Amino acid sequence: MNAPSLIALDWGTTSLRAYLLGADGVALDTRASPAGIMKLPAGGFDQAFDETAGPWLDAHPDLPVIAAGMVGSTQGWVEAPYVEMPTDADALVAGIVTVAAACGATVHIVPGVLERDTLPNVMRGEETQIFGALSSDASLNAKDGALIGLPGTHAKWVFVRDGRIERFYTFMTGETFGALRDHTILGRTMHPTSTLDQAAFLRGVDIARDAGHPGVLATIFSTRTLGLTGQLSAEQQADYLSGLLIGHELRGLNEVLAREQSALTGKTLRLIGNDALCDRYRAALARFGYTYAQTVAHATEHGLNRIAAQAGLITAPVRAS
Amino acid sequence: MNAPSLIALDWGTTSLRAYLLGADGVALDTRASPAGIMKLPAGGFDQAFDETAGPWLDAHPDLPVIAAGMVGSTQGWVEAPYVEMPTDADALVAGIVTVAAACGATVHIVPGVLERDTLPNVMRGEETQIFGALSSDASLNAKDGALIGLPGTHAKWVFVRDGRIERFYTFMTGETFGALRDHTILGRTMHPTSTLDQAAFLRGVDIARDAGHPGVLATIFSTRTLGLTGQLSAEQQADYLSGLLIGHELRGLNEVLAREQSALTGKTLRLIGNDALCDRYRAALARFGYTYAQTVAHATEHGLNRIAAQAGLITAPVRAS
Numbered sequence: 001m002n003a004p005s006l007i008a009l010d011w012g013t014t015s016l017r018a019y020l021l022g023a024d025g026v027a028l029d030t031r032a033s034p035a036g037i038m039k040l041p042a043g044g045f046d047q048a049f050d051e052t053a054g055p056w057l058d059a060h061p062d063l064p065v066i067a068a069g070m071v072g073s074t075q076g077w078v079e080a081p082y083v084e085m086p087t088d089a090d091a092l093v094a095g096i097v098t099v100a101a102a103c104g105a106t107v108h109i110v111p112g113v114l115e116r117d118t119l120p121n122v123m124r125g126e127e128t129q130i131f132g133a134l135s136s137d138a139s140l141n142a143k144d145g146a147l148i149g150l151p152g153t154h155a156k157w158v159f160v161r162d163g164r165i166e167r168f169y170t171f172m173t174g175e176t177f178g179a180l181r182d183h184t185i186l187g188r189t190m191h192p193t194s195t196l197d198q199a200a201f202l203r204g205v206d207i208a209r210d211a212g213h214p215g216v217l218a219t220i221f222s223t224r225t226l227g228l229t230g231q232l233s234a235e236q237q238a239d240y241l242s243g244l245l246i247g248h249e250l251r252g253l254n255e256v257l258a259r260e261q262s263a264l265t266g267k268t269l270r271l272i273g274n275d276a277l278c279d280r281y282r283a284a285l286a287r288f289g290y291t292y293a294q295t296v297a298h299a300t301e302h303g304l305n306r307i308a309a310q311a312g313l314i315t316a317p318v319r320a321s
Numbered sequence: 322m323n324a325p326s327l328i329a330l331d332w333g334t335t336s337l338r339a340y341l342l343g344a345d346g347v348a349l350d351t352r353a354s355p356a357g358i359m360k361l362p363a364g365g366f367d368q369a370f371d372e373t374a375g376p377w378l379d380a381h382p383d384l385p386v387i388a389a390g391m392v393g394s395t396q397g398w399v400e401a402p403y404v405e406m407p408t409d410a411d412a413l414v415a416g417i418v419t420v421a422a423a424c425g426a427t428v429h430i431v432p433g434v435l436e437r438d439t440l441p442n443v444m445r446g447e448e449t450q451i452f453g454a455l456s457s458d459a460s461l462n463a464k465d466g467a468l469i470g471l472p473g474t475h476a477k478w479v480f481v482r483d484g485r486i487e488r489f490y491t492f493m494t495g496e497t498f499g500a501l502r503d504h505t506i507l508g509r510t511m512h513p514t515s516t517l518d519q520a521a522f523l524r525g526v527d528i529a530r531d532a533g534h535p536g537v538l539a540t541i542f543s544t545r546t547l548g549l550t551g552q553l554s555a556e557q558q559a560d561y562l563s564g565l566l567i568g569h570e571l572r573g574l575n576e577v578l579a580r581e582q583s584a585l586t587g588k589t590l591r592l593i594g595n596d597a598l599c600d601r602y603r604a605a606l607a608r609f610g611y612t613y614a615q616t617v618a619h620a621t622e623h624g625l626n627r628i629a630a631q632a633g634l635i636t637a638p639v640r641a642s
Contacts, residue, residue, distance in 0.1 A: 169539050
C-alpha cells in the first residue's frame, strides 16, 4: 500500500540527508551522511550518492530521485540556475536540471531562488522547504500572506502569499555567531556548556530589542564587559551573545515591517528548522510580542515530494495545497 | 636644550611602541616591538622592557618611565584598576600603579577607564590618547564638547567636555571585519588587493546608511550576492564589506545622537589612529555629511607626556591645555 515511491535528497554544503518516501510522502527510511558538497573530492558526487542511496536503488531500481540544496550550485553536481522572484512551485519545476548518475539513475535537481534587488538574495534548499510547508500547513495560505523563518547559519525570513514566495531576507546570524565566538576576543572568556541558559539568552534578546544602543557592532562588546564587571558568568556569555544576535535579527526584521506599517505581531508566522534552534527563536519572538510561532515539521520531505509530484516524477497527490 | 626627559610606552595586546621624549614632549627616538602582552611568555615583561628601553636607560639611567595600554590589565605586567567615569587627567594620575622592573627602573602604569552602564564600556590606552589630543588641539575644549573617534580593532567613539571624558562607545568593527573575512563564506570569493577600491568602499557605506535594510547581519550577505550576480568583483568585496561595517558603525552612532536631538554634523569631531584607517573613516563620515574630521597626530606621545607631567614625573609644562 505504502510502497517506496521517491528518493529525496537534501544535499547541502556540510551534509547530505536522504529520505526514502512512501506514496503518502512520509519517510519509510532516512540516511544522514557528512558528504556535504564542500567536503567532497573532485568527482565525489557519484560515490556519495551511491553510498547513501545505493541500497534503496538496489532494492527498487526504478525509483525516481530528486534533490535540493547546494548540490545545484556552481560548486555542485550540476548547476541548476536560480529561478527569479516571485516564485511558485511551477517555476521551480520548470527549472529542474537533471544529472545522470554513474549507477544509471537520473537525479532531478531543484533550482534555488534569486531575488534581484539593491541587495540581492539567494536561497538553495529553503525554497523546497517553503513549498513543503505551504503544502502541509493551510494557515500559510492566508489571504494576507505569511512569514516563514528558517533559523540557521544563514537564517532566512520568507514572505509568502497565494502559494508564491514574494520576497525574502538573509541574516548571517549563525555564521556570525560562530566567527565571533571562535575567532574574536569574545570567545576567550567563554566557558562552553551543554545546556541553554535561558535567562542569559533572553537578556541578550532584550538588550538588542530595547536599549538606546548604537547597533550590533557595539552591543556584542558587552559580552566581554558584562563579564569583566562580574555581571555575566563565563558559562552565560555564549548564550547571551546568541540572544543578542538573534535579537538584532528580529529587531531588523521588525524595523523593515514597521516601515511598511506592519509588525511581527500582525503576521501569521511559522518556523522551519531543528527543534533546539526553533525553540530559541520562539523564546526570542515572544520578547517581541509574538507567541504563536509553531514549527512546521517535515518541511523538507514534504517539499521534495510535492515538487516531484508536480514534476510528474510520482503520481502521489499533492498534500493539502 | 632638548635632552631626553621621559621614556613613554604604548604597550598593547599585539605590540609595544616606545618613545624617548624630549623636554618639549617630541620624540627624539622611537622603537617598535611585536612584544604585545598576549605574545609574551610568563615573566616576559622584564625581557621585553629591557630589549626595547634598555639602551635608553643605559645612556640615561634616571629617566622616568610611563606606560599605557593593556600592560595595566589583569593579564598585564601589573594591574592598574580601571578609573570610573566621568574621568579627567587628575583621576588617571591618581590611578597610576607602579611596578619595579628587574633593571631597577620604576614603571608608572596609567589605568584604563570603565563606564558602568547597562552596557559597560572599557578602554585601556585610548584614555591616554584622548588626553593627549585635549592637550594639543584647543578646538576639543569647545564649550559644547567634542567627539573623538579612534578607529581600529575595537573602535571607540568618545564624548569629551571641559577636559573630561563624559562617555564612550566601543564598536568591534575591525575585529568583526577580520572574523567575517577570514572565517565565513564571505571570504571565499574575495581576492585580496593592496590598494583601496574607494568606490566599492563607499558603496558599502551608502548601503549601510541609506537603504531600508534589516540591519548589518543582513547587509553583509550582499557581499556575496552582489558577487554572485556580477555586480561586485572579487577584488572589490573586502573593501565593500569594510564600507558596510564602518557605515553601520557611523549609522549606529548617528542614531544615538538623533535620539538626543543631535547629529554627527552638529559636532566638533576628530580622529586618532593610523593614516590609512583614518582616511577610510573620513571618507565614510563625508557620506554622513561630516567633512571636517581631522586626525590628531602624536596623540599617544602627547598623552603620555602630559600625564607624566601632571604626575610630577617630569617638569615639562603641559602643552597648550
